[in-house]
Amino acid sequence: MKNILMIATGGTIASKEGDLGLTPAVTGEELAASVPGIKDICHLEVLQLMNIDSTNMRPRQWLMIRDAIMENYNNYDGFVVLHGTDTMAYTAAALSYLIQDSVKPIVLTGSQKPMANPYTDAKINLFQSILYAADDLSCNVCIVFNGKVVAGTRGRKQRTRSFDAFDSMNFPELAIIRDSRIIRYYTEERPAPQNLKSYASLNDRVFVLKLTPEVKAEIFDLLSGHYDAIILETFGIGGIPEYDDSFEKAIFSWVDSGKTIAVTTQVPEEGCDLGVYQVGKKFSNHKGILKSDDMTTESIVAKLMWILGQTDKQDEIARLFYREINHDRV
Ligand SMILES: NC(=O)C[C@H](N)C(=O)O
Numbered sequence: 001m002k003n004i005l006m007i008a009t010g011g012t013i014a015s016k017e018g019d020l021g022l023t024p025a026v027t028g029e030e031l032a033a034s035v036p037g038i039k040d041i042c043h044l045e046v047l048q049l050m051n052i053d054s055t056n057m058r059p060r061q062w063l064m065i066r067d068a069i070m071e072n073y074n075n076y077d078g079f080v081v082l083h084g085t086d087t088m089a090y091t092a093a094a095l096s097y098l099i100q101d102s103v104k105p106i107v108l109t110g111s112q113k114p115m116a117n118p119y120t121d122a123k124i125n126l127f128q129s130i131l132y133a134a135d136d137l138s139c140n141v142c143i144v145f146n147g148k149v150v151a152g153t154r155g156r157k158q159r160t161r162s163f164d165a166f167d168s169m170n171f172p173e174l175a176i177i178r179d180s181r182i183i184r185y186y187t188e189e190r191p192a193p194q195n196l197k198s199y200a201s202l203n204d205r206v207f208v209l210k211l212t213p214e215v216k217a218e219i220f221d222l223l224s225g226h227y228d229a230i231i232l233e234t235f236g237i238g239g240i241p242e243y244d245d246s247f248e249k250a251i252f253s254w255v256d257s258g259k260t261i262a263v264t265t266q267v268p269e270e271g272c273d274l275g276v277y278q279v280g281k282k283f284s285n286h287k288g289i290l291k292s293d294d295m296t297t298e299s300i301v302a303k304l305m306w307i308l309g310q311t312d313k314q315d316e317i318a319r320l321f322y323r324e325i326n327h328d329r330v
Contacts, residue, residue, distance in 0.1 A: 002042045002077040002134040006032060007068050009061070010052040011084030013111040013122045024051040026115060028082060034115050035126045042134040047072070054084025054091070054110075059204045059305060062094040069099060069106060070198050078105045078133035082126070085110045085157055085165050088143060092152035093299040096141040096326040097306035099198050101191035105138035108152070109145055112163055121146065121163040128177045135182055139190050140326050142174060149175040149182075153299040153328035156268070170271055170294040171327055203228060203308035206301055210266055211235055217246035220254050228312075229260035229304045231297060238265060238272045238280035248282065255288035260308065260317055262300050264292035271295075288314050290321045292329070299328045 008014065008028025016025040028046040038044050049068050050061065069079050083091055092108045099106060109129035111122035129144040141152030143166055150168040158167040168174075175184040205228040209219065223230060232251070234240050240247050240263075255261050263283060265272040271294030274284035283289050292300050307320045324330070 003075065004042045004044050004078050004080060004130055004133050005069075005072050005076040006044055006046045006080045006082065006130070007065060008046060008048045008082045009050050009054075009057070009065065009084075011054050011082060011088075011110040012114055013082055013084075013109075013126070014051060015053075015114045016116065017114075022114065024053060024084075027051070031082065031115055031122070031126065035123050037127060038130055041131055042077075044130065045076075052084075054087040057084065057087045057091060059094070059202045062091055062098065062302075063200065063202065065091065066095060066098040066198065066200070069095075073104065073196075076104070078138065079107065080126075080129045080133050081106065081108045083108050083110050085112065085145075089155040089157055089166070089296070089298040090302060092141055092143050092155050093296070093302035093328070094202075094305070096152035096299075096328065097199070097302055098202075099141065099196070100325055101195040101197055102141070103139050103191045103193050103196070105133045105135075106141045106152075107133045107138075108141070108143045112161065112165055131180060132175075132177065132182060137182075137184065137188070137190075139188055144177065147177045148173050149177065151327040153326045154296060156296055156298065158268075169296045170269060171330070199306060199310065201309035202305040204305055205229065206231065206304045206308070208233060208297060208301065211240070217250040220250035224254070224257075224259070228308055229262065230254065231262045231264060231292075231300050231304065233264055233266040233297065234272065234274075234280065236265065236267060237276050238263065238274040238284075239277055240280055240283060242279050251283060251289070252286060255286065258312075258314065260290065260304060260314075261288070262290040262292050262304060262321065264295065264297060264300055288318075290318060295329050303328065
């Protein structure tokens with residue numbers, strides 16, 4: 001029987017109604033005890049790492065989760081991280097970069113309703129996550145939620161209330177789970193155990209700038225003292241205003257000074273291509289401007305924090321950015 005470590009971090013799944021609203025209060029042990037059938041699948045142990053709403057989850061907590069997994073890596077066959085849904089896509093992406101080529105699955109899950117709610121989705125999500133983590137064919141970082149298995153770099157919280165909270169963006173779901181049956185849509189290449197790579201540093205000076213009509217390019221100057229990288233969410237497939245030259249100047253001087261910029265789109269699906277319209281093309285081949293193609297913004301944030309935690313050399317930043325990791329870009 002497989003040994004699975006469940007790492008509890010909080011979220012709605014662990015929440016109770018208090019005077020000020022829902023807040024995490026239930027332990028991982030109590031959550032596991034609420035779900036029938038776990039003993040038939042695996043031997044489960046629980047580590048209570050923190051108990052927070054994922055709104056309060058930051059890179060320092062991503063590193064704590066990463067450390068908990070790496071410290072226990074040799075003693076378990078798989079890991080389930082209980083996590084709030086609001087920032088789960090960021091954490092799943094961050095873990096995808098911090099722990100690469102893991103033959104042992106690292107599964108994130110949570111719920112839209114607390115475990116104690118009579119109509120909760122917590123039991124099935126927890127059960128199916130453990131089932132997936134204990135399956136021989138599972139590997140790498142993923143989200144298991146509402147019967148879907150989504151690669152850790154492709155998740156997005158798309159709905160605030162429904163049980164179907166997560167979608168897999170611009171990439172097929174890896175599998176679906178119906179009751180206790182895993183139906184795989186995608187055969188993952190299983191990494192060789194000796195190829196496991198883990199990283200322990202992040203640079204959190206990464207900012208997402210969404211273009212809106214009339215936003216001022218001076219924002220780049222205001223950001224430069226605080227951030228090393230900007231992720232620019234352009235219009236459509238890659239439009240950047242050219243009614244004057246302010247954006248061109250701001251963007252070129254940002255990258256020419258050695259800082260990082262990754263260009264993406266604010267449209268949720270199908271990705272970015274700066275080369276299509278005149279309003280993007282001049283940025284498409286300028287040295288240092290990174291093209292995000294079909295990556296999610298959550299993954300770009302985590303990837304740049306990981307890359308800038310390893311290097312500040314522009315060529316190396318580009319090399320790592322364009323390397324496909326856990327299906328983050330095709
Ligand atoms: N459904 C949830 O888990 C939402 C909660 N606010 C969290 O992200 O921690």
